Amino acid sequence: xxxxxxxxxxxxxxxxxxxxxxxxxxxxxxxxxxxxxxxxxxxxxxxxxxxxxxxxxxxxxxxxxxxxxxxxxxxxxxxxxxxxxxxxxxxxxxxxxxxxxxxxxxxxxxxxxxxxxxxxxxxxxxxxxxxxxxxxxxxxxxxxxxxxxxxxxxxxxxxxxxxxxxxxxxxxxxxxxxxxxxxxxxxxxxxxxxxxxxxxxxxxxxxxxxxxxxxxxxxxxxxxxxxxxxxxxxxxxxxxxxxxxxxxxxxxxxxxxxxxxxxxxxxxxxxxxxxxxxxxxxxxxxxxxxxxxxxxxxxxxxxxxxxxxxxxxxxxxxxxxxxxxxxxxxxxxxxxxxxxxxxxxxxxxxxxxxxxxxxxxxxxxxxxxxxxxxxxxxxxxxxxxxxxxxxxxxxxxxxxxxxxxxxxxxxxxxxxxxxxxxxxxxxxxxxxxxx
Amino acid sequence: xxxxxxxxxxxxxxxxxxxxxxxxxxxxxxxxxxxxxxxxxxxxxxxxxxxxxxxxxxxxxxxxxxxxxxxxxxxxxxxxxxxxxxxxxxxxxxxxxxxxxxxxxxxxxxxxxxxxxxxxxxxxxxxxxxxxxxxxxxxxxxxxxxxxxxxxxxxxxxxxxxxxxxxxxxxxxxxxxxxxxxxxxxxxxxxxxxxxxxxxxxxxxxxxxxxxxxxxxx
Numbered sequence: 001x002x003x004x005x006x007x008x009x010x011x012x013x014x015x016x017x018x019x020x021x022x023x024x025x026x027x028x029x030x031x032x033x034x035x036x037x038x039x040x041x042x043x044x045x046x047x048x049x050x051x052x053x054x055x056x057x058x059x060x061x062x063x064x065x066x067x068x069x070x071x072x073x074x075x076x077x078x079x080x081x082x083x084x085x086x087x088x089x090x091x092x093x094x095x096x097x098x099x100x101x102x103x104x105x106x107x108x109x110x111x112x113x114x115x116x117x118x119x120x121x122x123x124x125x126x127x128x129x130x131x132x133x134x135x136x137x138x139x140x141x142x143x144x145x146x147x148x149x150x151x152x153x154x155x156x157x158x159x160x161x162x163x164x165x166x167x168x169x170x171x172x173x174x175x176x177x178x179x180x181x182x183x184x185x186x187x188x189x190x191x192x193x194x195x196x197x198x199x200x201x202x203x204x205x206x207x208x209x210x211x212x213x214x215x216x217x218x219x220x221x222x223x224x225x226x227x228x229x230x231x232x233x234x235x236x237x238x239x240x241x242x243x244x245x246x247x248x249x250x251x252x253x254x255x256x257x258x259x260x261x262x263x264x265x266x267x268x269x270x271x272x273x274x275x276x277x278x279x280x281x282x283x284x285x286x287x288x289x290x291x292x293x294x295x296x297x298x299x300x301x302x303x304x305x306x307x308x309x310x311x312x313x314x315x316x317x318x319x320x321x322x323x324x325x326x327x328x329x330x331x332x333x334x335x336x337x338x339x340x341x342x343x344x345x346x347x348x349x350x351x352x353x354x355x356x357x358x359x360x361x362x363x364x365x366x367x368x369x370x371x372x373x374x375x376x377x378x379x380x381x382x383x384x385x386x387x388x389x390x391x392x393x394x395x396x397x398x399x400x401x402x403x404x405x406x407x408x409x410x411x412x413x414x415x416x417x418x419x420x421x422x423x424x425x426x427x428x429x430x431x432x433x434x435x
Numbered sequence: 436x437x438x439x440x441x442x443x444x445x446x447x448x449x450x451x452x453x454x455x456x457x458x459x460x461x462x463x464x465x466x467x468x469x470x471x472x473x474x475x476x477x478x479x480x481x482x483x484x485x486x487x488x489x490x491x492x493x494x495x496x497x498x499x500x501x502x503x504x505x506x507x508x509x510x511x512x513x514x515x516x517x518x519x520x521x522x523x524x525x526x527x528x529x530x531x532x533x534x535x536x537x538x539x540x541x542x543x544x545x546x547x548x549x550x551x552x553x554x555x556x557x558x559x560x561x562x563x564x565x566x567x568x569x570x571x572x573x574x575x576x577x578x579x580x581x582x583x584x585x586x587x588x589x590x591x592x593x594x595x596x597x598x599x600x601x602x603x604x605x606x607x608x609x610x611x612x613x614x615x616x617x618x619x620x621x622x623x624x625x626x627x628x629x630x631x632x633x634x635x636x637x638x639x640x641x642x643x644x645x646x647x648x649x650x651x652x653x
Contacts, residue, residue, distance in 0.1 A: 034630055037611055098628075099592060099611075150613065150626035151476050151592060172474060175592065180474040202631040204462030243463045245636060246471035250463055292461070 033148040044420035058411030062091040077403030095146025106143035122421035138182040159214035166214035167193030190252040194236030199262030210259040211236020222378040253296035265320035281305035300344040354384040373414035468642035473624040480590035483579035487558035509550035527634040548577040
């Protein structure tokens with residue numbers, strides 16, 4: 001009984017003995033699942049780039065490219081490891097397991113999911129498992145988003161095996177790679193069944209999903225797609241608020257134009273998320289209205305929507321006060337002021353390439369990384385098909401390029417999704433999670 | 436997560452502990468027990484444990500045969516969002532279960548120490564003090580030896596740092612707080628972390644597993 005009295009007294013006294021380990025374990029990185037451990041608050045050491053192989057280039061294979069991004073290292077700005085996985089299957093996005101030891105990476109065409117060990121030696125990842133049962137287990141096609149839950153991974157898909165259209169869902173796997181359950185996106189009460197990104201707010205028991213398009217469209221040549229009015233109708237126009245505990249849809253929001261990446265504000269007390277629509281070039285805010293009901297509303301244009309700049313990736317600052325937005329068609333990297341999320345304002349822009357897709361910022365906001373590939377068949381042709389990783393410093397006023405890695409020049413392929421890794425997790429006294 | 440958010444989270448948990456109304460977070464309501472499913476995430480492993488006495492036990496003694504809420508801990512932990520928070524949550528769950536004897540009789544609480552060097556003798560004392568009340572039973576165990584402890588921790592994905600001495604002389608073992616809900620057959624059905632250690636959610640999940648058992652009966 002003595003213990004029962006001791007613990008509450010410690011809480012009341014506010015005894016804080018938080019370790020760095022523990023603090024990291026409970027922190028949110030700006031675009032990671034809130035359940036992801038070991039937040040990198042300081043200087044990231046490596047950047048993993050999920051890279052699409054190109055026929056006739058190098059080994060032609062999709063690969064995980066590891067770049068040293070530590071300015072104090074003699075290898076700064078250099079590719080230090082490449083890990084080819086064999087074949088080309090439309091490599092796309094990645095996500096850490098909750099312990100940040102493993103990085104799951106998906107391919108949208110052949111539906112394979114590769115699990116890399118990035119905890120043991122982040123400078124030299126190892127492929128430890130390939131998951132290939134998404135389609136037979138769930139009926140879904142196109143493993144896109146990898147979002148950690150404790151001990152599990154939610155895989156957000158883009159399509160389905162029946163018609164390769166946009167109706168799809170969420171598949172849940174254990175960290176060991178065992179399929180656990182499937183959760184279709186809603187097709188009633190305003191739902192269109194389309195899927196794309198996932199964003200969880202655990203304190204609100206809330207999960208948001210967004211919507212893109214199915215295999216028929218994302219594997220089609222981009223020029224052919226935009227010239228096909230029927231195909232252009234097959235894009236998502238909804239976001240869904242889910243009850244996280246039950247994994248059941250709670251409310252469908254009408255968000256026309258393919259809402260893509262979802263970012264909850266990480267600022268204490270904030271209670272909103274933001275997304276960008278690819279086709280209509282708008283920022284949308286999801287928050288509660290005066291009556292306490294969740295709503296989604298169009299709050300700002302990105303560039304000139306009439307020119308279809310095609311907003312793609314977004315990256316929110318840790319304090320929720322700003323948002324980087326890449327627009328693919330015009331190759332612009334834009335910064336929006338979110339001090340009033342109801343009225344975002346573009347405050348800076350820079351032409352960072354002929355085509356730019358992903359944008360990732362460090363926790364302190366001082367470093368910004370940009371890559372180029374959207375989809376193999378959607379990337380630009382000829383000289384405009386630049387494929388690079390660029391690293392910038394951000395001083396609050398200007399992006400200053402620190403290094404550029406030419407992925408075509410090094411015969412690597414198309415540079416797509418990025419994730420940061422830090423030091424090897426040497427402190428762990430137990431073996432890695434079984435796989 | 437910032438210090439402010441951590442404290443807000445702790446306050447939210449304490450709010451639940453001290454108030455009758457649970458809707459501190461003003462988020463989406465938790466679903467009614469039995470209206471949702473919990474995945475079978477992984478099976479609790481084979482292991483050999485000690486309760487501080489001479490004789491070993493199988494880990495399955497504490498992971499099968501009842502709905503089990505299990506957490507790993509060490510008694511010298513003073514991180515308010517580490518073991519003490521788990522202790523508070525378990526206390527709240529226990530108090531709520533004691534008001535529902537039928538459900539309490541089907542439920543077990545278990546703390547597994549990963550600091551047997553210091554906690555070994557204390558386990559029996561804890562067990563004695565916590566077994567005096569009404570169900571649910573609250574077990575205090577550790578690994579029978581270092582091999583079994585590390586194997587168990589690894590299987591549950593419970594990472595710990597090497598032990599070190601803190602400024603106040605206490606042992607410090609950094610770890611991620613995780614609480615595991617295990618069904619009667621030994622399957623882990625939910626994992627709670629600091630960000631989602633809500634006693635009301637835990638109780639709903641326990642009741643959901645109990646209802647699942649009842650529905651599965653011929």
